[in-house]
Amino acid sequence: MNDNTTMQSTLSAELAALLRERFAAAFPDCPEAASAGRVVPSARPGFGDYQCSDAMQLSRALRLPPRAIAEKVASALPLPDALEKIEVAGPGYLNLTLRPAALAARAAAVADDEERGGVPQSGDGRTVVVDYSSPNVAKSMHIGHIRSTVIGAALANVFRALGYRVIADNHIGDWGTQFGIIIKGYREFADMEALARDPVPELERIYKESNARAREDAAWMEACRLETVKLQQGDPENRALWQDFIRMSRHTFDEIYDRLGIVFDTTRGESWYQPQLAGVVDRLVAAGFAHESRGAVVVDVRDLDPALAEQSRKAVEAARAKGDEESAAREDGKWICIVRKEDGGYNYNTTDFATMETRVREYGPAKIVIVTDDRQIPHFQQLFLVSRRLGIVNPETELVHVAFGTITDENGHPFSTRKGGMPKLKELLDEAASRALAIVREKNPDLPQAEAAALAERIGIGAVKYSDMAMDPITTIRFSWDAVLALQGNSGPYLQYAHARIRSLLAKYAATFPGEAAVDAAPSVSDPLERALARRIVAYPDAVAAVAAKCKPSILAEYLYGLAQDYSAFYQKLPVLKCEDAATRAGRARLCACVAAVLRRGLGLLGIAAPDRM
RNA sequence: GCGUCUGUAGCUCAAUUGGACAGAGCGUCAGCCUCCGGAGCUGAAGGUUGUGGGUUCGAUCCCCGCCAGACGCACCA
Structure with missing residues (x-):
């Protein structure tokens, strides 16, 4: 393990590798031990910085008490430089405590890594296609479009940060009846x-x-x-x-x-694939995947999977048994995928096959990520299944449908078209900016009009974006102006505010102590509040990697919120500018600078601005 | 009828995907401005994690059964 580090991997990954070696060395005859060593940040400060609970899992296989297993791993020598101690606690946890200097150095390394953003380059030049936003021609963009847009853009940013080559594609609805x-x-x-x-x-x-x-x-x-x-x-x-x-x-x-x-x-747009549609259908038919039915050409997904066929047959029986012919008839619709309509026209199924095929052929992607609302889950399940069976998509390409919950009105019902439908996106953004402007004026009465307006725009948009990413994508959102435009609590502006405060503080620091070069100082980690911040910073690369692995920007939002909260607690309690001791003062200023860098970078991945003042 | 998703504090959501005492915001209550930016901080109250079983050393998380809600089920996407 290397303290001052080239950031090839995350700290947790390095610690996991270390423990894995030790488990393997301690129990060479046990295959389960070879894969042990998973490490996560400790639940509480009292339990060190990272913890591992694998000794308890291995207890059965090794037929040893968990604490004995943990002891053997903990006592192995030598202890790497970065670690102060490895302790056994509770029923058999391994608690790893970092040396303060190593923690500080690591935090600084993450924050200072301008080129790679403190994030391991796991993408390694592989390609990801991210399909998002996808509005329809001749329709206004409304609040239903913003989640796909904002989540998709954030995912594209994250994949890019991880070293993937990203193709961000707006599959607009520009074709059809x-x-x-x-x-x-x-x-x-x-x-x-x-x-x-x-x-x-x-x-x-x-x-x-x-x-x-x-x-x-x-x-x-x-x-x-x-x-x-x-x-x-x-x-x-x-x-x-x-x-x-x-x-x-x-x-x-x-x-x-x-x-x-x-x-x-x-x-x-969909129209781009239009010339390919006839060929797609021909090939599906030639391969025996599609056939004529009721005048249309269809793929019956049940033909591809005996288990589905069986499931479907049972459903029909169950419906018939109750004399429910309507439900029995509906059953077909769940598995029939129309690729050419009775009138000879094509639909989204055909277009999506052509799209899939083109993307694979042209980009050779490691992943294709499509961001749409959750009503399309069955459609993409079928599309993915059939695409693979037909060989349109090769096994190396991972297909991901990021499904997000639909937005309902304040009462949890779909927005009714009669009552004007969903609020327009432009109205939402205008309202957000206007609410932010009122506060900006109040807090900064001396700011010139144009600047205040520009700032309010960044804050309002930040609030809207954050509210769409702060929770797990699958969550249904009950639309409320007050929730989307919140400027306090768990909100975009809260994060922006934490960042702006640090920037302001650092500017003051530079002006007040021109001789002190905080840049050269190590971040201060002696107080628990400081240490909590440093631990949080060190975990940033893990958060970014997790976003990509789960396709959930909410993980990063949650992370940044925690970082901002930790900072606010630190800021309240520990003086920086007013700290008497020059060395501590510089160390704290440095820590603040690291927090600001990570906040700005993380907000950047979410597509949220980080103004220097607000 | 079948399928998918969801059920966690009064409300809106977390819980590093099976780990130590389930945490935040909003709201309520009590505090913090002679103190680096109060869009902030500290504390209190608030939980049988829908429910009943099962697996496990350990379950909000995995499996099975119920209950409730949302969405989907042949030519819209």
């Missing part, structure tokens, strides 16, 4: 002025109205269908309209993305 409906409506009742002024809401109005008419007027519906067919056959006029709609919509999306600081490496 809705365009016939819009084109028909556009021809009949478009308000050209409104379209010029603010195109997307007008397109949305056109779609809604045309769609409503199609529902009650069969002739209208047929006309819409014909427009779709014309578009898909390449009719120049319809294609020009369609491209116009895309251009207008993308312009509106880009305004939001600019504001959110979201970037993509590529934007390939």
Whole structure:
């Protein structure tokens, strides 16, 4: 183990490796011992810095009391430089305590690693495709889109930080039957002025109205269908309209993305794959995976897995036994994956197969990560299964569907379209900025107008983003203005505030003690509050790695919140500028600087700004 | 009917994925500004982790059965 370290791995990984060696050496005849040594940060300070509970697990295999096993591992020599002691505690825990100097050096190394962000380069140049945001052309982005956007962008950042080559792809909804409906409506009742002024809401109005008419007027519906067919056959006029709609919509999306600081490496909408769709279906049929059914071409997922077939057969029996023919009929729908519709058109299944295939062929990715709401879980399960069986995706490519919970209204019900649907994303961001501005003005009355507004924007957006990432993606969010825009407690601004306070303190430090070079000092870790901070900093690389492994930015949000909390406790109790002893003062200033660096970096991965003042 | 997800403090969520005494925020109550930024800090109250079994040295976490809610189930994505 190396104290001042090149950051090739995380501290916990190095300690685990050390213990693994010792377990293996102590019990060479036991295969289970060879894989022991898992290490996690200790539950409480009294239990050292890291703990290992594997001795208890091995007790059965080794037929020895857990404490005896732990003792043997703990007493092995020599103790590496970084460790002060290894103790056996409780029923058989191994508690590892770091030497303060080693902890301080390690914390500084993590914070100072500007190039790699203190994070091991486990990606090693492999490729990850991250598919997120994916709004629909001719529809406004609303609060339902923000989770995919924000979570996906954070995951892309994290994979990049870990040394992966990332392809961030915005798979926008720019193809499908809705365009016939819009084109028909556009021809009949478009308000050209409104379209010029603010195109997307007008397109949305056109779609809604045309769609409503199609529902009650069969002739209208047929006309819409014909427009779709014309578009898909390449009719120049319809294609020009369609491209116009895309251009207008993308312009509106880009305004939001600019504001959110979201970037993509590529934007390939569904239409991009359109030329490949016929070939996909042909190959599925040729391979025997797809067949004709009720006029459509379908893949029956049950054909790929006898267990599913059996499960399905039982479900039908159970329904029939109760005379529930409706449920029995529904059963098919769960397993039928339509790849060509009765009318010869293709749908999202076909497009998604083509997308999968293209991504594998073009990028050779180690992972494909797709971020959508949880209603699409069955769709992606089927897509992944069939893609693998057909060989569209090779076994080396990991497929991940990051499913997040839908956003409901304040009462836990879906937002009803009749009552205006989900709040628009732009409205949300405006409201966030405006609430933040009120506070900025109050706290910084002397700040020039433009600066205050810019700052409020960063704070408001930070609040919105944080609230969407602070919890596990699968959690359903009950929308509430007060929760999304919270500026106190577990919130984005709380983290930003902790960071701004440190920056301010460090500026004052530099001005007050120009001779002291805190940069050269080791972070102070003598007080438990300081030590807690250093331990937290050292765990940063583990947090980032965990985000990638679980595809949950919430892990990083949680980590940063803990770091900020620890800092606030430290700040309250231990003086820095007012500390009499120059050496301690420098050590504390250095520790503060390390915290600020990690906060800024972590917030950066979440896509949240870290202003120097607020 | 079948499937997926979820159930943890009054409310919103954590719990390093099987480890030591289940922790935060909001709200409530009591404190902290002659003190580096109070968007802050300290403390109190608040829990049979939906429920009943099982596995384990050890279960919020894994398995089985119930209960409740959300979502999905043939040409939207």
